Amino acid sequence: MTVGAEPLxxxxxxxxxxxxxxxxxxxxxxxxxxxxxxxxxxxxxCSYKSSKVHLRTLPTEGDAVLVGPGQDAGVVDVGDGDxxxxxxxxxxxxxxIEPYQGAATGVGGIVRDVVAMGARPxxxxxxxxxxxxxxxxxxxxxxGVVAGIGGYGNCIGVPTVGGEVxxxxxxxxxxxxNVMCVGLAKAEHLVTASSHRPRPxxxxxxxGSSTGRDGIGGVSVLASATLEAGSGASxxxxxxxDPFAEKLLxxxxxxxxxxDLVEGLQDLGGAGLTCAVSESATRAGLGARLDLDxxxxxxxxxxxxxxxxxxxxxxxxxxxEPSKLGRVREVCERWGLPxxxxxxxxxxxxxxxxxxxxxxxxxxxxSLTEKAPVYxxxxxxxxxxxxxxxxxxxxxxxTDALLTVLAAPNVASKRWVFEQYDQLVQxxxxxGPGSDAAVIRVPASMxxxxxxxxxxxxxxxxxxxxxxxxAVAEAARNVAATGARPLAITNCLNFGNPERPEVMWQFAExxxxxxxxxxxxxxxxxxxxxxxxxxxxxxxxxxxxVVGVIGLLRDHRLAVPxxxxxxxxxxxxxxxxxxxxxxxxxxESVLGTVSGVPPALDLEVExxxxxxxxxxxxxxxxxxxHDCSDGGLAxxxxxxxxxxxxxxxxxxxxxxxAHLVLxxxxxxxxxxxxxxxxxxSFRGHAATRGVPFERIGETGGPRAVIEGMVDVPxxxxxxxxxxxxPRLLGEAS
Amino acid sequence: MxxxxxxxxxxxxxxxxxxxxxxxxxxxxxxxxxxxERDLLGVDGVILPGGFSYGDYLRCGAIAGRAPVMEEVxxxxxxxxxxxxICNGFQILxxxxxxxxALIRNRSLRFVCRIVHVRVExxxxxxxxxxxxxxxxxxxxxxxxxxxxxxxxxxxxFEDDGxxxxxxxxxxxxxxxxxxxxxxxxxxxxxxxxxxxxxxLMPHPEHAVDPDVGPTGGQAxxxxxxxxVLAVA
Numbered sequence: 001m002t003v004g005a006e007p008l009x010x011x012x013x014x015x016x017x018x019x020x021x022x023x024x025x026x027x028x029x030x031x032x033x034x035x036x037x038x039x040x041x042x043x044x045x046c047s048y049k050s051s052k053v054h055l056r057t058l059p060t061e062g063d064a065v066l067v068g069p070g071q072d073a074g075v076v077d078v079g080d081g082d083x084x085x086x087x088x089x090x091x092x093x094x095x096x097i098e099p100y101q102g103a104a105t106g107v108g109g110i111v112r113d114v115v116a117m118g119a120r121p122x123x124x125x126x127x128x129x130x131x132x133x134x135x136x137x138x139x140x141x142x143x144g145v146v147a148g149i150g151g152y153g154n155c156i157g158v159p160t161v162g163g164e165v166x167x168x169x170x171x172x173x174x175x176x177x178n179v180m181c182v183g184l185a186k187a188e189h190l191v192t193a194s195s196h197r198p199r200p201x202x203x204x205x206x207x208g209s210s211t212g213r214d215g216i217g218g219v220s221v222l223a224s225a226t227l228e229a230g231s232g233a234s235x236x237x238x239x240x241x242d243p244f245a246e247k248l249l250x251x252x253x254x255x256x257x258x259x260d261l262v263e264g265l266q267d268l269g270g271a272g273l274t275c276a277v278s279e280s281a282t283r284a285g286l287g288a289r290l291d292l293d294x295x296x297x298x299x300x301x302x303x304x305x306x307x308x309x310x311x312x313x314x315x316x317x318x319x320x321e322p323s324k325l326g327r328v329r330e331v332c333e334r335w336g337l338p339x340x341x342x343x344x345x346x347x348x349x350x351x352x353x354x355x356x357x358x359x360x361x362x363x364x365x366x367s368l369t370e371k372a373p374v375y376x377x378x379x380x381x382x383x384x385x386x387x388x389x390x391x392x393x394x395x396x397x398x399t400d401a402l403l404t405v406l407a408a409p410n411v412a413s414k415r416w417v418f419e420q421y422d423q424l425v426q427x428x429x430x431x432g433p434g435s436d437a438a439v440i441r442v443p444a445s446m447x448x449x450x451x452x453x454x455x456x457x458x459x460x461x462x463x464x465x466x467x468x469x470x471a472v473a474e475a476a477r478n479v480a481a482t483g484a485r486p487l488a489i490t491n492c493l494n495f496g497n498p499e500r501p502e503v504m505w506q507f508a509e510x511x512x513x514x515x516x517x518x519x520x521x522x523x524x525x526x527x528x529x530x531x532x533x534x535x536x537x538x539x540x541x542x543x544x545x546v547v548g549v550i551g552l553l554r555d556h557r558l559a560v561p562x563x564x565x566x567x568x569x570x571x572x573x574x575x576x577x578x579x580x581x582x583x584x585x586x587x588e589s590v591l592g593t594v595s596g597v598p599p600a601l602d603l604e605v606e607x608x609x610x611x612x613x614x615x616x617x618x619x620x621x622x623x624x625x626h627d628c629s630d631g632g633l634a635x636x637x638x639x640x641x642x643x644x645x646x647x648x649x650x651x652x653x654x655x656x657x658a659h660l661v662l663x664x665x666x667x668x669x670x671x672x673x674x675x676x677x678x679x680x681s682f683r684g685h686a687a688t689r690g691v692p693f694e695r696i697g698e699t700g701g702p703r704a705v706i707e708g709m710v711d712v713p714x715x716x717x718x719x720x721x722x723x724x725x726p727r728l729l730g731e732a733s
Numbered sequence: 734m735x736x737x738x739x740x741x742x743x744x745x746x747x748x749x750x751x752x753x754x755x756x757x758x759x760x761x762x763x764x765x766x767x768x769x770e771r772d773l774l775g776v777d778g779v780i781l782p783g784g785f786s787y788g789d790y791l792r793c794g795a796i797a798g799r800a801p802v803m804e805e806v807x808x809x810x811x812x813x814x815x816x817x818x819i820c821n822g823f824q825i826l827x828x829x830x831x832x833x834x835a836l837i838r839n840r841s842l843r844f845v846c847r848i849v850h851v852r853v854e855x856x857x858x859x860x861x862x863x864x865x866x867x868x869x870x871x872x873x874x875x876x877x878x879x880x881x882x883x884x885x886x887x888x889x890x891f892e893d894d895g896x897x898x899x900x901x902x903x904x905x906x907x908x909x910x911x912x913x914x915x916x917x918x919x920x921x922x923x924x925x926x927x928x929x930x931x932x933x934l935m936p937h938p939e940h941a942v943d944p945d946v947g948p949t950g951g952q953a954x955x956x957x958x959x960x961x962v963l964a965v966a
Contacts, residue, residue, distance in 0.1 A: 147843070147844075150844050151844075154785070154844060154875070154877075155745070155747075155785040155788065155789075156747075157747030157748075157784065242788070243785070243788065244744070244745050244785065244787065244788025244789075244790065245788075247744070247745055247747075247785070247788075248744055248745075335744070336744060418846075419843075419844075419845055419846055419847055420843050420844045420845070420846070421844075421846060422844075422846050422875045423846050423875075424846065424873055424875060424937070424940045424946075424947065425747050425748060425751070425783075425875070426750070426751065427750075427751040427754060427755075427939075427940060427943065427946060428946060429946055429947070430945060430946055441945065441946065556945065557945060
């Protein structure tokens with residue numbers, strides 16, 4: 001079979017070896033429909049064929065974990081029968097081609113993953129990376145992606161409560177768009193592979209939008225190959241979003257779950273119907289007979305392979321016992337959603353596809369799913385270059401340097417972005433974007449969920465193992481800073497082309513780093529997503545492992561704010577500052593270099609800090625807490641002052657050169673403020689936990705004063721910090 | 734006896750649950766109403782909540798303005814029953830002709846979610862009866878199409894008749910561009926009909942009653958509404 005000069009399987013993204021594997025699985029040559037199904041399911045995006053061997057090394061078990069990796073989303077237990085469902089996913093490739101629709105459909109997909117577990121989506125967070133805003137195309141991409149996330153999330157009534165926006169030249173051609181969704185369910189209502197065991201004769205019911213030609217080849221064309229010149233021609237592979245349909249889909253799905261009408265639920269995302277049907281059958285340990293003539297179509301004359309691999313959005317597949325079909329129809333009709341019985345589960349493991357009265361495909365369901373190829377791709381340590389900026393002399397003005405770092409796009413306020421998101425709908429947002437971690441109240445309880453997503457591409461570029469560990473540590477530290485106990489993580493691993501040994505090395509290293517940190521901090525991995533092929537013309541994005549952490553606050557009213565809330569409070573630095581400017585914000589924005597090695601990370605010290613922050617918050621000892629990360633201690637103090645509109649005067653130890661004291665990004669540190677009458681108790685806890693602490697000064701007054709180093713009005717810091725992004729976008733007032 | 738306030742759910746309504754919760758929190762009884770039913774279940778007042786009814790795919794509020802339940806809401810309003818439209822609900826009231834004027838895209842052309850101050854301009858509505866003109870309330874806004882526009886003649890009439898209910902203002906009460914999140918004419922955040930029983934506003938009082946999750950500027954509006962309907966009933 002050939003298309004022009006190229007054999008069909010290759011134009012679908014399958015290798016010659018993979019074609020041989022298919023022949024073996026079928027014991028014959030595949031026909032065209034079957035080949036399209038294998039191409040979609042064996043794509044990198046669906047099969048994780050390059051990443052699986054590495055991901056298997058991650059810790060996935062823990063007391064709180066109810067559902068680990070392998071299902072639509074992970075689940076943790078937060079007590080009283082409440083379960084938190086969460087997952088992160090990338091939609092970078094479509095967003096690079098068509099930013100609004102790409103980002104919007106990314107939100108839609110991850111929300112359906114959470115709904116498919118039987119949970120109501122309660123929060124969204126969006127870690128984003130773009131190229132520098134000096135370039136017009138990057139401004140267009142940022143504007144489109146943010147509008148797309150807002151346009152979708154706002155319209156489905158799920159608040160967007162956090163995220164990150166970072167900038168680096170390697171992300172110009174390939175922006176990184178990750179979306180995390182968090183949902184809540186009663187544990188007894190979860191729809192999981194173990195709680196629901198469909199039997200032969202059960203029906204597969206497709207409901208939601210009709211199926212069109214949009215998004216065909218999304219997983220194999222877009223997500224599993226690099227973007228090269230002329231990639232605008234891939235635009236038809238980007239799906240179109242219909243958030244209104246999604247809102248109806250959410251309500252209908254949750255009503256189906258509440259009334260106990262389904263034996264299984266699955267989102268139609270990558271690889272469309274092929275994926276949903278084959279995975280559902282595999283999960284049930286059965287086969288299925290799928291009749292394409294029953295699928296509601298948006299246009300006439302669609303070929304079987306098109307119906308099977310269409311990625312039309314806002315569709316779900318429910319597995320329904322025949323006796324419950326009538327009620328399922330009524331629920332879907334109440335929400336105005338078309339519904340069709342498209343398949344039936346059958347004994348044996350075969351997936352048979354019928355079209356126009358004939359069988360067009362007959363493949364073992366397992367051959368598409370669990371028996372997809374797994375590769376142990378070669379890895380190679382790349383050569384490093386560049387001196388460590390820690391040892392470069394610096395004699396510039398320190399206040400100017402602080403203003404420069406505060407205005408750096410990575411550090412500056414992202415208000416321009418998050419004001420475009422509805423942060424409040426559902427009425428449970430205790431802390432929204434701009435906090436160390438978002439805090440969402442668990443309805444009808446005192447509990448709060450603290451959520452943070454973090455990833456540092458600069459560290460990734462210099463040492464991907466350190467970047468993986470730091471991403472876990474920082475996200476968990478942000479969660480702990482609110483007073484919450486970090487429970488578990490999800491991750492989104494953004495990398496270049498895995499067929500290049502240097503990229504594969506970066507990936508393997510990042511996974512090792514994540515695993516080490518998760519084991520040390522007691523936060524297992526409940527799932528995630530891998531985004532490969534983020535490169536163009538041989539130049540990849542910075543390796544960027546992004547980690548989302550879920551934490552639990554027993555009492556949301558004790559959530560600790562990040563800003564100094566008033567004058568007369570004692571300011572403490574927790575942790576130790578070392579001479580560590582490698583990969584720092586100061587090195588990039590003031591010295592103009594991304595080089596050296598990222599800060600060391602002692603995970604035992606990190607864990608003790610988290611324990612102390614939780615303990616002190618639970619005892620209501622902290623007036624504020626803010627971690628030290630990008631830009632170091634100086635930025636942490638400045639942000640606490642800006643957020644609280646409150647000045648401070650501190651004196652810092654001078655055992656290091658001043659610019660290192662201010663801007664070193666040593667890990668495992670936080671700035672806290674404490675009411676004078678609580679200092680004694682706090683010191684006791686810190687000493688018991690073995691966390692180094694130092695009383696560095698007090699809050700109050702209109703100025704930010706770091707004795708002998710910085711003296712500037714807080715209003716000026718705020719103006720620079722808040723004005724930087726609008727200024728770069730040409731909207732300065 | 735608690736006042737029973739109905740909250741209509743249209744397909745695409747989002748803040749309906751929040752409005753019901755706010756009514757309950759303030760001591761009333763929230764009653765869910767469904768867009769397809771021609772029945773207000775005997776409620777004492779009606780709230781059209783925020784959201785994106787029917788996806789706002791034609792014009793915001795245009796399709797919802799023609800939903801079956803709206804015939805009942807119209808009749809209820811004509812009998813003098815209190816009707817409050819919040820955000821998308823305000824858009825629906827304008828689209829259905831229960832309130833004059835229109836809401837178009839924010840001048841920034843972007844969705845905006847932030848906490849603002851509004852200044853109470855009149856006590857002559859069910860939601861402001863217990864407030865004095867000039868009082869400031871802290872409320873969140875979250876909308877893409879909240880820029881209030883009307884003809885010059887209409888605007889003059891609103892001002893002369895005291896039909897402007899809320900205006901965006903700074904923390905010291907000054908209504909100006911800096912305080913206005915969407916560029917509304919005369920910085921209008923909410924208006925009422927001539928009789929005063931139908932009120933629409935863009936900010937979200939239902940997201941401003943619970944101090945654990947935001948400001949509390951909405952408490953006074955719900956308190957006023959609940960005591961007014963009881964006084965009438």
